[in-house]
Amino acid sequence: MQESGGESLQSRGMIPPLAAAAHELKSPLSLIRQLSLELENTRLTPEQQRLIERVSLTSERALRLTTDLTKSARLEDAMFAVEPLNPEQICQDIVHELTPLFAAHGRTLSVAQRRHPLLLVANRDLLRRILLNFSDNALHYTEPGTVVHLQIKALQKGSIVRIGVRDFGPALSADMWRGLQQKLAHAPQAIHARPQSSGLGLYLASQFASAMNGTIGMTRHRDGATFYVDLHASRQLSWL
Amino acid sequence: MNGRVLLVEDDMWRAELELERLRRAGFEVVHAAHAQSAITKIDDAKPDAIIADVLLSGATVMALLHELQSYPDTKDIPVVVYTDVSDSLSLDNLKPYGVQRIVDKTTMGADALVVALRGVLA
Numbered sequence: 625m626q627e628s629g630g631e632s633l634q635s636r637g638m639i640p641p642l643a644a645a646a647h648e649l650k651s652p653l654s655l656i657r658q659l660s661l662e663l664e665n666t667r668l669t670p671e672q673q674r675l676i677e678r679v680s681l682t683s684e685r686a687l688r689l690t691t692d693l694t695k696s697a698r699l700e701d702a703m704f705a706v707e708p709l710n711p712e713q714i715c716q717d718i719v720h721e722l723t724p725l726f727a728a729h730g731r732t733l734s735v736a737q738r739r740h741p742l743l744l745v746a747n748r749d750l751l752r753r754i755l756l757n758f759s760d761n762a763l764h765y766t767e768p769g770t771v772v773h774l775q776i777k778a779l780q781k782g783s784i785v786r787i788g789v790r791d792f793g794p795a796l797s798a799d800m801w802r803g804l805q806q807k808l809a810h811a812p813q814a815i816h817a818r819p820q821s822s823g824l825g826l827y828l829a830s831q832f833a834s835a836m837n838g839t840i841g842m843t844r845h846r847d848g849a850t851f852y853v854d855l856h857a858s859r860q861l862s863w864l
Numbered sequence: 865m866n867g868r869v870l871l872v873e874d875d876m877w878r879a880e881l882e883l884e885r886l887r888r889a890g891f892e893v894v895h896a897a898h899a900q901s902a903i904t905k906i907d908d909a910k911p912d913a914i915i916a917d918v919l920l921s922g923a924t925v926m927a928l929l930h931e932l933q934s935y936p937d938t939k940d941i942p943v944v945v946y947t948d949v950s951d952s953l954s955l956d957n958l959k960p961y962g963v964q965r966i967v968d969k970t971t972m973g974a975d976a977l978v979v980a981l982r983g984v985l986a
Contacts, residue, residue, distance in 0.1 A: 650948040654969045655878050661974045662881060687970045695951065749951075 643697030646690040653690065657683035681725045685760060692753055692828045699835050704747040706836055708858035711744055711751075711787050712737065715774040718755045722763075729763060732771040742778055743858035744785040750832040751787075751853070754840070757825045758789035758851040765793030766848065775850070778857065788843070788852035829853070866890040867985050870909050872902045872916035872928065882915070882977060889978040897921070899928040906932075911941060913984055915977055917969075918947040929961035942984035946977060 660679040668676065715735040726733045755774065762772040770792040777786050826840070829851075833840045838855040869891045873879040879895050886893045894909040896902035898920045914932075916925045925945060932938045939962065946967035947953065955966050965980040 647948070650970055651875065651878075654948060655875065655881075657970075658878070658881055658972075658974070662885075665974065691951070691970060 643694050646693035649690050650687065650694075653683050653687050657687065677724075677728060681728055685725070688753075688756055688760070689825065692757065692825070692832075695750075695753070696828050696831050699831055704750055704835055706745050706747050708743045709746050709748055709751065710741055711776050711785060712741055714748065714752060715755065715776065715787065718752065718759060718774065722756070722759055725760075726763060726772070730768045731763060731766060733759060733763075733774070734771055735774045736776070738776055742776060742785050744855045745858045746836050746838070746855050750836055751855070754829045754832050754853050755787060755789065757829045758853075761825055761851060762789050762791035762793075766791040767793060779854065783857055784854050785857045786852050786854050788850040790845075790848065790850040792848040826851070867912040867981070868892045868894070868910060869981060870894050870896060870902060870906060870911040870914045872896045872899065872914065872920065872925065874898055874917065874921040885974065886915075886977065886981070889975075889981075891978075891981065899923045899925060899931075902928050903931050906938060913942045913944065913981055915944045915946060915981070918945055918949060918953070926961075929958075929963070932962055933960075944977065944980045944984060946972065946980075 657680055660676050660683065663676045664673070664680065712735060719733050719735055722733050759772065759774070766772050772792075773790040775786075775788045775790055777788075778784070779786050830840050833853050833855070836855060838853055840851065840853050843850040843852070866889065869886055871879060871882060871886065871893055873882060873895070874897050876897070879897070883893050883895055894905055894911065896905050899922060902914070902916070914928075916928060918925045929943065932941060932943070941962060942964045943962045944965040944967060945953070945958065945963050946969050948969045950966050950968040950970075953966055955963065958966070964984045967976050967980050
């Protein structure tokens, strides 16, 4: 970003090249999205409508990634306020936001509702970005016609809240996951979370979780995987 | 006519799109491609409100905001900032410069600027 003094942060070496590239991509991507939104409001054949909706949804996915990248670059410099949050409400918001994208791919996203609500301590925006990331990952590795579930559970006698995104796609090998966990601690690089994936989204999710004193992880299933984030539970309710 | 608006946007295709949307909504719109051009045009345009991108060719929107605050006849013009870097900005910090709304360019709907304008002109 350029400051009022005229010297850009990039020229002072304050924005990593990857984040700078992401920032430069935002402008053309947002223009593509706006042009397609404009077209959606014109008279189109059903086929044209379907295609232009895909342009909008795809540009939104790309914008989410570029915003994640620029935010990740600022994690060390910025303070991210944490607060007690209801994870179920955030999951419902994610479902609302991603339902058009999932529907366009013939898939469904849902929240497994809990009888007793939990509270966790997190930054709303960072948690949202982690779950958007996991959901986007699940979208591309789950079988058409299946439902991706957002699941919330309490662990370690209620001190940790886990939010998981369960997909139904090809399973990860144990070797592949061990390699991913080792690489998560380092700078962005080729992380092969799954075939055809760079793993960049998971790297960013890991950075965001660390900024909230949380961790991400994965459970393998015979028919897919659950990617999860563990965060500290809020003790706010126990004070009452 | 809903009001006169000065749109400051350096991407010509984006400017063309937003100009068309604002005109469809009944606003009279003048376009400036950068901060210096906006400063030059403001006396003739006499806008009721200004919509401005932040990262412009040349000086940023801050140059325009400082200039607006320098004159009694422009310091009260409401400004809507729309930008790709909205998460780096704070409305509280920009309010002293006349900014009343920040719109996120990356997530905004097609009618977001019209809605913001109606809000600041109400």
